[in-house]
Amino acid sequence: xxxxxxxxxxxxxxxxxxxxxxxxxxxxxxxxxxxxxxxxxxxxxxxxxxxxxxxxxxxxxxxxxxxxxxxxxxxxxxxxxxxxxxxxxxxxxxxxxxxxxxxxxxxxxxxxxxxxxxxxxxxxxxxxxxxxxxxxxxxxxxxxxxxxxxxxxxxxxxxxxxxxxxxxxxxxxxxxxxxxxxxxxxxxxxxxxxxxxxxxxxxxxxxxxxxxxxxxxxxxxxxxxxxxxxxxxxxxxxxxxxxxxxxxxxxxxxxxxxxxxxxxxxxxxxxxxxxxxxxxxxxxxxxxxxxxxxxxxxxxxxxxxxxxxxxxxxxxxxxxxxxxxxxxxxxxxxxxxxxxxxxxxxxxxxxxxxxxxxxxxxxxxxxxxxxxxxxxxxxxxxxxxxxxxxxxxxxxxxxxxxxxxxxxxxxxxxxxxxxxxxxxxxxxxxxxxxxxxx
Amino acid sequence: xxxxxxxxxxxxxxxxxxxxxxxxxxxxxxxxxxxxxxxxxxxxxxxxxxxxxxxxxxxxxxxxxxxxxxxxxxxxxxxxxxxxxxxxxxxxxxxxxxxxxxxxxxxxxxxxxxxxxxxxxxxxxxxxxxxxxxxxxxxxxxxxxxxxxxxxxxxxxxxxxxxxxxxxxxxxxxxxxxxxxxxxxxxx
Numbered sequence: 001x002x003x004x005x006x007x008x009x010x011x012x013x014x015x016x017x018x019x020x021x022x023x024x025x026x027x028x029x030x031x032x033x034x035x036x037x038x039x040x041x042x043x044x045x046x047x048x049x050x051x052x053x054x055x056x057x058x059x060x061x062x063x064x065x066x067x068x069x070x071x072x073x074x075x076x077x078x079x080x081x082x083x084x085x086x087x088x089x090x091x092x093x094x095x096x097x098x099x100x101x102x103x104x105x106x107x108x109x110x111x112x113x114x115x116x117x118x119x120x121x122x123x124x125x126x127x128x129x130x131x132x133x134x135x136x137x138x139x140x141x142x143x144x145x146x147x148x149x150x151x152x153x154x155x156x157x158x159x160x161x162x163x164x165x166x167x168x169x170x171x172x173x174x175x176x177x178x179x180x181x182x183x184x185x186x187x188x189x190x191x192x193x194x195x196x197x198x199x200x201x202x203x204x205x206x207x208x209x210x211x212x213x214x215x216x217x218x219x220x221x222x223x224x225x226x227x228x229x230x231x232x233x234x235x236x237x238x239x240x241x242x243x244x245x246x247x248x249x250x251x252x253x254x255x256x257x258x259x260x261x262x263x264x265x266x267x268x269x270x271x272x273x274x275x276x277x278x279x280x281x282x283x284x285x286x287x288x289x290x291x292x293x294x295x296x297x298x299x300x301x302x303x304x305x306x307x308x309x310x311x312x313x314x315x316x317x318x319x320x321x322x323x324x325x326x327x328x329x330x331x332x333x334x335x336x337x338x339x340x341x342x343x344x345x346x347x348x349x350x351x352x353x354x355x356x357x358x359x360x361x362x363x364x365x366x367x368x369x370x371x372x373x374x375x376x377x378x379x380x381x382x383x384x385x386x387x388x389x390x391x392x393x394x395x396x397x398x399x400x401x402x403x404x405x406x407x408x409x410x411x412x413x414x415x416x417x418x419x420x421x422x423x424x425x426x427x428x429x430x431x432x433x434x435x436x437x438x
Numbered sequence: 439x440x441x442x443x444x445x446x447x448x449x450x451x452x453x454x455x456x457x458x459x460x461x462x463x464x465x466x467x468x469x470x471x472x473x474x475x476x477x478x479x480x481x482x483x484x485x486x487x488x489x490x491x492x493x494x495x496x497x498x499x500x501x502x503x504x505x506x507x508x509x510x511x512x513x514x515x516x517x518x519x520x521x522x523x524x525x526x527x528x529x530x531x532x533x534x535x536x537x538x539x540x541x542x543x544x545x546x547x548x549x550x551x552x553x554x555x556x557x558x559x560x561x562x563x564x565x566x567x568x569x570x571x572x573x574x575x576x577x578x579x580x581x582x583x584x585x586x587x588x589x590x591x592x593x594x595x596x597x598x599x600x601x602x603x604x605x606x607x608x609x610x611x612x613x614x615x616x617x618x619x620x621x622x623x624x625x626x
Contacts, residue, residue, distance in 0.1 A: 045539065046538060047506075047507060047538055049506075049507045053509040059507070059508075059509035060509060060510045061519055074609070077607040077610070313510070316508075317509070353509075356504060397474075
């Protein structure tokens, strides 16, 4: 019965895919002469191809642009000419939009860890999946800002989430050190998630808790090495605390709840054709407590991460990348605070961009829950073993249709205790949809 | 490790259908929609065209956008990224930064081909106030006998020097260059 449902589901998806593609064909034909270009392309009157090998993946020049404080040498000419050399006002409001819409069929369910109550939908219209507004501009010879806000991501209508939001200052005090202050992803030091081609995520970054945080990052080239050193609150970007000890109605908020900061760094180098890096981070995180480890505890526990990353090209059109992270979460679970938990994981991927119309990607995520396995907490679910295949077709430089298949190789598990946690179900999926930026 | 129980694994043909649909639609679109080609023409024709990746041919020709913006290039040639360099015997080399407008409309470049001695400078039209004093420093003593092509060539040379010195930007340089050439062609 289930098998028949699955086949029907795929036929339905195939029909939906055909309709979507027909619609996309009309869209592409009707926008042949339209100028749909994101903000940097608009500002510098350049094609998207100048910075992207296949949107959103950056090419060599795009990497150079990002590393060069997100500007070209003639940035001042793109400002409003007001006759004031001390005012570089953008000549237009520098905004861009990214939007994604998908249809997905999958095995995964929603299962309440406490009761086991299950909700399931074999197919799902994830449209819109994401609507994002981005802005960036050079503000002075050294200062650039960048931010984006997400309106409606994954069904979170009614909220606006600001993720990347920072100022960068190039060549601080003429030392050659670049500084970034604000909200950013620690993992951007290795492989920025926002410019990946697959829909599937670089999961180990999320599970290790090195995505968005507030802090400061210093970067400098030193001979053949690139050095990065940063500090963050270690609390993520959602929480804040009202400061009320001075009295009633004070306006300020705290974004950190302890004085210790997470310190992290990376040493990168070019080893022949390979870009390689060593990453390390050390900080604190709140312990996990309550049923299935769902709640935050009262203890600050030590956390350390070591990582290796490498990337390169097999040919001018074939990119590869590998990431490995080792994690130590000391005394993390209140259920056994004397125990130290180690786990590791990583991912590897290949992007093949044979021409300006097509891009094909393979992404393999592999994570081992290590000491967190069989703890009957949600952290058992760190375990992962999946291969994702993605095909992207570019109707325009900035409009693509994607079809993605995810194959889950991990065996299903049964709960080892009273809670419904772990790999209770497969996460195979097929996804079809659009991704655009303009 | 057990074989995955993905529906696609057991029933690969629905996935193949979906992929084939995507491929077929893409193929049809690829034939119907043409993007990312830059047409380059010059006066005189037959100029050699150099891009960041090296020699690309002689005008008139069409190159792909990816030839202008390759995903990878040698650091030694980074200054040619996004640029077109035209050379023709007897003409001054012409460097041009490609814009979106060029890709949409095609490039029509006119080379300055009079190699006679430099003549007096006439202030190029629309030269910015900041750049003017520098431009005047290049001004040679007036040569009443200089021909229009000689004056035009000298103007273009000064313009290139201003660009090279960073006193004017590429957009401004292009605008002034067009003015000089248009003024010259209408007067010839």
